[in-house]
Amino acid sequence: MISKEEIYRSTSALLLVTLTIAVANLFGQRAMLYPVIAALAIGAWVVDKHVWCVSRRQMILLLTVCAAAGAMISLYSPFSQPVNMTLAFCMAAIALFLSRSSLMPAISTSLLPVMLHIGSWMYPATVFCLATIVVLVQKLMERIGWRHHVLHFQPFERSTIDLYKWCILAVIVGIFSFLSNDYHLPFLMLPPVVVCLSEMIYSNAGFKHRPFMTLLLMVAAITLGTLFQYLHIRFSLPQAVSAAICILLLLALFHLCGKYFAPAGALSIIPMLLPTEHLIAIPLQTTVGLILFQSLALLTNYLLSKRSVTK
Secondary structure: OOOHHHHHHHHHHHHHHHHHHHHHHHHOOHHHOOOHHHHHHHHHHHOOOOOOOOOHHHHHHHHHHHHHHHHHHHHHOOOOHHHHHHHHHHHHHHHHHHHOOOOOHHHHHHHHHHHOOOOOOHHHHHHHHHHHHHHHHHHHHHHOOOOOOOOOOOOOOOOHHHHHHHHHHHHHHHHHHHHHHHOOOOOOOOHHHHHHHHHHHHOOOHHHHOHHHHHHHHHHHHHHHHHHHHHHHHHOOOHHHHHHHHHHHHHHHHHHHOOOOHHHHHHHHHHHHOOHHHOOHHHHHHHHHHHHHHHHHHHHHHHHHHHHHHO
16 A cells, blocks of 8 residues: 555655656756656655665766766767767766765666757756755655655775676676667667666665566667657647656556666657657667577676686
8 A cells, every 4th residue: 555655755756757858848858857856756755765875965966977978078079979979987986986976867868868969957956956956855755754865975985896796897888889880770778777887786686687677678768768759749748747647657557566666757748859750669679679689688797706706
C-alpha cells in the first residue's frame, strides 16, 4: 500500500518536471529543457533513501560544472561529434572520480548539450537553479517528515579498480559514439543509456544484479516518452501535460515493480528534445543500445570479478 508521504513526494516530483517543461516552452528556450531533472527528482525526493554517494553542496557543484563543461564543448570544440561526446563523458568521469561521488546523472548532464548541440549558457544556469531546488526541497521534506534524513556523506575510497572501470567506460562510449555517427544511429546511445551502463559497471547499486528488470524499465520509459511525444504532436496535447502523464505512468510502474530506477525518468523525457520526424526510430534504436550496453556491462563485471579472484 502506498503511503501518503510517498504520494506527496511523487506529486512534488511530478509538479517539478511539469513546471520545468512548461516554463521552457513558455520562454521558447530549448536550453531550459533538462530531462535529468526527472531522474534527480525521483532519486532525491521519491526514493526514501540516499541513492547517490554525494553531499548536497557537491550535487549542485558537480551538476553545474558538468553542465558548463558540456556547454563549452558544444560551443567551442573544433572536434567531430563522436570525439566531443567522448570528451564530455571523460569530463564528467574525471569530476566524479576526483570528488569520489556516485552522482551518475552528472554524466547525462555533460552529454546532453553536446548530443543536442545546445551551445547556450542558459543550460548550466538552468541546471544550477534546478539542482538547488532539488536540494532545498529535499531538506524541507526531511524537516516536515515526508522522507528520512539523508545520511552523512561518506566519499568513496579511490582505487585502481575504479580507474580501470572509468577507462573501460570511456572506451565503450568512444566506440559507440563513432558507430552511432558512422551508421546514422543517433539514438543508439542517449545520455540516460550511458548513465545506465555506468551504473551497472561502476556503482554498487542492486540494479547491476537485476539487468533484465533494468532493461524492461528503461524500454518502458523510452516507449512511454515516445508515445506521449507523438500524442503531443498528433493531437496538440501540451508538452508539459504529456510529460506529466508520462512520468505519472512511469512512477506507477515503479511502484508496481517495487523498484525505482532514476535514469528511466530522464529517458522518458528525452524524446521531447529529439527530432520528431524519426519518432519510431527512437525506441527501436534505444532498445538495441540498451541491450548492447547491458551485455558489455555484464561481460565487464565478469572479467573484473575474475581479475579480482586471480589476484
